[in-house]
Amino acid sequence: MDFIDLARKRYSVRRYTSAAVEEEKLHKVLEAAILAPTAANRQPFRLIVLRTAGREADLRRVYARDWFVQAPLVICACAVKGESWVRKDGKNYADVDTAIAFDHLILAAHDLGLGTCWIAAFDPAAAREVLKLPPEFEPIAFTPLGYPADEWKPKKRRPASDLVQYR
Numbered sequence: 127m128d129f130i131d132l133a134r135k136r137y138s139v140r141r142y143t144s145a146a147v148e149e150e151k152l153h154k155v156l157e158a159a160i161l162a163p164t165a166a167n168r169q170p171f172r173l174i175v176l177r178t179a180g181r182e183a184d185l186r187r188v189y190a191r192d193w194f195v196q197a198p199l200v201i202c203a204c205a206v207k208g209e210s211w212v213r214k215d216g217k218n219y220a221d222v223d224t225a226i227a228f229d230h231l232i233l234a235a236h237d238l239g240l241g242t243c244w245i246a247a248f249d250p251a252a253a254r255e256v257l258k259l260p261p262e263f264e265p266i267a268f269t270p271l272g273y274p275a276d277e278w279k280p281k282k283r284r285p286a287s288d289l290v291q292y293r
Contacts, residue, residue: 127237135278136233139241142197142272151238152199155271158234159203164223170210171224171266173231174202174257178270187252189245189268197241197272202253203228204263224266232269241274 127135152175159173178185182195194200203224210220232242245268253265 132233132237134281136236137278137281138243139270139272139274139276140191140193140243141274141276142193142241142270143275144196144198145273146198147240147271147273151235151240152271154238155231155234155240159227159231162223162227162230164226165211165219168209168211168223169227170206170208170220171227172204172206172263173227174204174259176200176202176257181256184256187249188256189248193243194245194268194270196275197270199271201231201269201271202257202265203231203267204259205266206262207264208262220264221266228267228269235271239273240271242269242271244269 156173156175159171160169164170176185176199178195178198178200185195185200188194205220205224207218207220210218210223212218228244232244235242246266248265248268250265253259253268257265259265
């Protein structure tokens with residue numbers, strides 16, 4: 127698929143089938159994240175893959191939407207600040223690098239016919255507890271991963287003239 131078409135057609139899926147995600151497809155979306163560019167190639171992130179079956183109640187503590195646990199998998203992207211590149215002014219790039227990797231994962235998933243939905247409005251304390259995260263892992267975003275049971279609708283986006291400046 128052409129990249130612009132991929133970006134245009136990717137959408138936030140909020141209804142999933144229960145169909146299993148093939149291991150090959152899961153490995154490909156994880157590989158896309160691992161291949162993502164990061165500052166100084168430090169890769170200061172971890173991806174936590176959870177099977178939802180039997181864990182629905184715990185996962186609803188993290189994000190209380192029924193569709194969050196419809197997909198067979200949920201993935202959490204965690205930043206590891208102690209591993210990241212830090213700019214001279216002290217800006218730590220772990221969050222940026224984690225977001226880039228997660229975006230690669232989400233785009234690769236769509237290219238393979240899978241659905242995702244970037245979730246930032248989760249309960250971080252519940253996420254730490256449910257995922258048993260070590261202190262150095264900071265949960266940044268979650269996504270279900272599965273086959274969509276809803277359909278794409280055109281995106282509403284601001285015009286380039288509002289977002290792009292030339293100087």
